[in-house]
Amino acid sequence: MTMLLSVSDVSISYGKVEAVRSVSLDVGRDEIATIVGANGAGKTTLLNAVMGILPQHGRIAFDGRDIAGLDIEDRVAAGLSLVPEHRELFGTMSVADNLLLGAFRRPRASAARAFERVYALFPRLKERRQQLAGTLSGGEQQMLAMGRALMGEPRLLMLDEPSLGLAPLIVADIFRTIGELRAAGVSVLLVEQNARAALQIADRAYVMELGGFILSGPADTVSADPRVIASYLGFQGEAAAPSAG
Numbered sequence: 001m002t003m004l005l006s007v008s009d010v011s012i013s014y015g016k017v018e019a020v021r022s023v024s025l026d027v028g029r030d031e032i033a034t035i036v037g038a039n040g041a042g043k044t045t046l047l048n049a050v051m052g053i054l055p056q057h058g059r060i061a062f063d064g065r066d067i068a069g070l071d072i073e074d075r076v077a078a079g080l081s082l083v084p085e086h087r088e089l090f091g092t093m094s095v096a097d098n099l100l101l102g103a104f105r106r107p108r109a110s111a112a113r114a115f116e117r118v119y120a121l122f123p124r125l126k127e128r129r130q131q132l133a134g135t136l137s138g139g140e141q142q143m144l145a146m147g148r149a150l151m152g153e154p155r156l157l158m159l160d161e162p163s164l165g166l167a168p169l170i171v172a173d174i175f176r177t178i179g180e181l182r183a184a185g186v187s188v189l190l191v192e193q194n195a196r197a198a199l200q201i202a203d204r205a206y207v208m209e210l211g212g213f214i215l216s217g218p219a220d221t222v223s224a225d226p227r228v229i230a231s232y233l234g235f236q237g238e239a240a241a242p243s244a245g
């Protein structure tokens with residue numbers, strides 16, 4: 001069976017500077033794939049290119065169809081959606097109106113169904129549907145950004161650092177929701193600084209350094225790799241504890 005998303009040999013440049021070099025990546029159906037890696041590795045650049053925000057060289061297939069030449073709107077229509085790193089909500093608009101923007105160009109009936117689904121996934125957003133987005137807590141804003149992306153009923157949701165700046169309890173909530181999305185048939189491509197949580201929930205993992213993948217495979221295999229343990233998983237907790245001496 002074909003992958004839902006198949007990126008092959010993709011390169012992305014900012015002017016003369018090549019930020020992503022010849023990477024290939026797959027996301028299967030009903031799967032969570034994660035990209036972990038240090039700051040500046042090229043993770044955001046890659047998600048933006050898959051979404052069609054940045055131009056790329058190379059092949060991108062979605063559901064077996066070549067989408068490399070499509071613009072953003074057509075990629076959205078094909079079933080892709082991106083929650084950007086900085087969430088990009090409309091702060092002076094209500095929660096409900098922000099959500100409605102995500103259903104832009106959808107028939108009214110499907111928008112109503114999408115509202116129901118999003119409110120079921122995030123009851124907090126339903127309680128606060130009249131509140132201005134700018135007055136939401138950081139965690140609620142992340143939920144709203146995810147909710148808005150889900151209003152278009154995507155088949156692949158790309159998340160850029162969803163846990164950024166959030167307290168551990170909220171992070172756990174967000175990750176639980178990501179798992180629920182997979183169970184509901186939405187595939188996820190997750191970029192995360194929190195490598196431990198990301199590798200735990202993911203089916204497939206990629207480790208990115210300096211514009212390329214240095215390692216990829218089933219998430220549990222990648223988690224067990226000594227380089228990953230040393231660079232991304234090692235001594236968390238122990239390192240934070242003050243020494244006894």
Ligand SMILES: Nc1ncnc2c1ncn2[C@@H]1O[C@H](COP(=O)(O)OP(=O)(O)OP(=O)(O)O)[C@@H](O)[C@H]1O
Pocket residue numbers: 014017019037038039040041042043044045046
């Ligand atoms: N608009 C831009 N113009 C020029 N260079 C850029 C631009 N955006 C990003 N870069 C560079 O491309 C490289 C990859 O950046 P990118 O934001 O994709 O990394 P990242 O892996 O998402 O990092 P982080 O974990 O900090 O979010 C970096 O060297 C960055 O400086």
Ligand SMILES: [Mg+2]
Pocket residue numbers: 043044045085160
């Ligand atoms: Mg980034």
